[in-house]
Amino acid sequence: MDTIANFIGGQFTRPVAGRYLDNHDPATGAVYSRLPDSDTADVAAAVGAARQAFPAWSATPARERSRLLLRLADLVEANLDRLARAESIDTGKPVSLARAVDIPRAADNLRFFATAVLHTQSDFHDTDEGTPGQGGRAVNYTLRRPRGVCGLISPWNLPLYLLTWKIAPALATGNTAVAKPSEVTPMTAFLLSQLAVEAGLPPGVLNVVHGTGPGAGAAIVTHPDVPTISFTGSTATGKWIAATAGPMFKRLSLELGGKNPLLIFADADLARAIPTAVRAAFTNQGQICLCGSRVLVERTIFRQVLDGLVEGAQRLHPGDPLDPATTQGSLASRQHLDKVASYVQIARELGGTIHGGGAAPSASSLPERVRGGAFYLPTVISGLEPGCRVEQEEIFGPVVTVQPFDSDDQAITLANSTPYGLAATLFTQDATRAHRVAARLDAGIIWVNCWLLRDLRTPFGGMKQSGLGREGGAEALRFFTEPRNVCIGL
Numbered sequence: 242m243d244t245i246a247n248f249i250g251g252q253f254t255r256p257v258a259g260r261y262l263d264n265h266d267p268a269t270g271a272v273y274s275r276l277p278d279s280d281t282a283d284v285a286a287a288v289g290a291a292r293q294a295f296p297a298w299s300a301t302p303a304r305e306r307s308r309l310l311l312r313l314a315d316l317v318e319a320n321l322d323r324l325a326r327a328e329s330i331d332t333g334k335p336v337s338l339a340r341a342v343d344i345p346r347a348a349d350n351l352r353f354f355a356t357a358v359l360h361t362q363s364d365f366h367d368t369d370e371g372t373p374g375q376g377g378r379a380v381n382y383t384l385r386r387p388r389g390v391c392g393l394i395s396p397w398n399l400p401l402y403l404l405t406w407k408i409a410p411a412l413a414t415g416n417t418a419v420a421k422p423s424e425v426t427p428m429t430a431f432l433l434s435q436l437a438v439e440a441g442l443p444p445g446v447l448n449v450v451h452g453t454g455p456g457a458g459a460a461i462v463t464h465p466d467v468p469t470i471s472f473t474g475s476t477a478t479g480k481w482i483a484a485t486a487g488p489m490f491k492r493l494s495l496e497l498g499g500k501n502p503l504l505i506f507a508d509a510d511l512a513r514a515i516p517t518a519v520r521a522a523f524t525n526q527g528q529i530c531l532c533g534s535r536v537l538v539e540r541t542i543f544r545q546v547l548d549g550l551v552e553g554a555q556r557l558h559p560g561d562p563l564d565p566a567t568t569q570g571s572l573a574s575r576q577h578l579d580k581v582a583s584y585v586q587i588a589r590e591l592g593g594t595i596h597g598g599g600a601a602p603s604a605s606s607l608p609e610r611v612r613g614g615a616f617y618l619p620t621v622i623s624g625l626e627p628g629c630r631v632e633q634e635e636i637f638g639p640v641v642t643v644q645p646f647d648s649d650d651q652a653i654t655l656a657n658s659t660p661y662g663l664a665a666t667l668f669t670q671d672a673t674r675a676h677r678v679a680a681r682l683d684a685g686i687i688w689v690n691c692w693l694l695r696d697l698r699t700p701f702g703g704m705k706q707s708g709l710g711r712e713g714g715a716e717a718l719r720f721f722t723e724p725r726n727v728c729i730g731l
């Protein structure tokens with residue numbers, strides 16, 4: 242069985258207290274590796290190493306930092322098969338998805354920020370007013386400097402993609418980092434730390450500490466020498482981090498949960514809208530923060546869309562994630578499966594109609610290797626009150642609800658009716674309506690006639706309880722740097 246190690250100061254280390262956690266393959270239920278159950282002592286060592294590496298790394302020319310990150314990106318790509326397999330075993334997602342999306346996009350993150358830092362601009366202001374009688378001309382310029390040690394905490398659904406989304410801008414701008422991947426899916430971060438050595442990243446620039454949220458994560462959040470925290474995960478954890486790190490005046494980026502609406506108007510191109518809605522609901526077993534988990538449909542086409550969704554869901558039968566032909570894998574853990582199933586049970590009790598799915602697949606329908614896995618059939622539910630828990634709370638699984646609407650205003654009210662505001666999608670052929678509705682949707686990203694297209698230059702993040710701050714492109718370069726304005730009197 243593999244034993245995952247922490248990566249601290251360029252060394253692969255055992256946890257100080259010697260404790261380990263089991264790492265499960267959710268598709269089989271088997272324990273396939275173990276990971277350090279790190280605590281404050283391990284985090285202190287990692288922060289110490291990152292602090293020590295900071296002066297040299299922040300003084301390293303951007304071109305050299307860029308070169309090393311590009312080398313790391315090349316190595317991620319060169320190890321595509323190995324990383325995709327590890328990600329599939331850790332998460333239960335189809336290996337085809339990890340191969341086509343997660344791992345290539347992790348390399349893209351590294352490349353994007355490695356090159357973005359070579360093309361930044363600084364602000365300059367020519368000041369022509371001053372104290373009357375004392376002249377008044379000055380020039381101002383704004384220096385942007387790295388902030389020091391960054392704490393980077395990521396979830397289990399897109400493990401390598403989301404970790405590199407934080408590591409790349411933090412390191413490219415000259416910070417050093419202590420990263421903590423989810424304890425549910427640690428393997429790709431471990432492999433990345435091995436590749437960091439191969440890429441020649443100086444010791445201490447990137448440190449990876451494995452362990453639980455309360456054990457290792459909280460120790461990073463509360464460490465006084467970590468002024469910057471970038472967190473992606475649940476809203477509940479985000480609230481705790483905000484309450485804890487706020488009084489310490491840390492800079493925070495919180496990318497949290499979602500309950501994203503997908504609106505289909507009667508004038509939509511249904512040949513495009515329905516398959517996209519199926520993809521938006523069930524890709525990665527519905528475990529993407531950007532999944533469209535509430536489909537809102539104009540009443541005149543409600544039946545047609547509902548039938549199309551149910552048909553689409555029924556075509557997605559879970560299979561062995563390691564089989565390249567599988568398109569629907571296992572949920573990330575048995576515990577998460579129980580949570581997802583409990584919401585379907587609530588929907589039943591509330592009188593919702595379950596259209597297919599609503600259960601785990603029968604053992605006989607699954608390949609023998611994965612009969613002990615955390616599988617759940619794609620499920621479509623209609624007939625619930627928009628204010629009920631199933632419509633309001635994040636389920637984060639292969640479960641989608643469908644609601645009818647009668648007007649643009651009602652569609653917008655329903656879309657904005659949850660505490661979340663991460664993403665929204667709308668399908669209409671009417672360009673005016675698209676702009677009008679998009680401007681009124683409370684979401685950080687609004688897709689029109691498409692879903693999940695991401696340009697890394699655009700700001701990324703949510704409104705309301707979906708988060709604080711924005712990452713992506715220039716926003717990330719700003720987040721990880723501190724402006725210093727220099728005013729020179731002339």
Ligand code: NAD
Binds near residue numbers: 474530
């Ligand atoms: P989670 O909040 O349980 O855990 C996320 C990470 O935080 C893990 O590494 C965990 O160990 C750590 N953690 C937990 N408690 C902590 C604490 N007290 N202090 C510090 N760290 C702590 O979330 P999860 O279940 O791993 O991930 C699923 C959630 O992530 C969903 O809500 C999903 O919507 C969200 N998510 C959001 C985005 C986004 O960009 N907005 C992207 C992906 C996932």
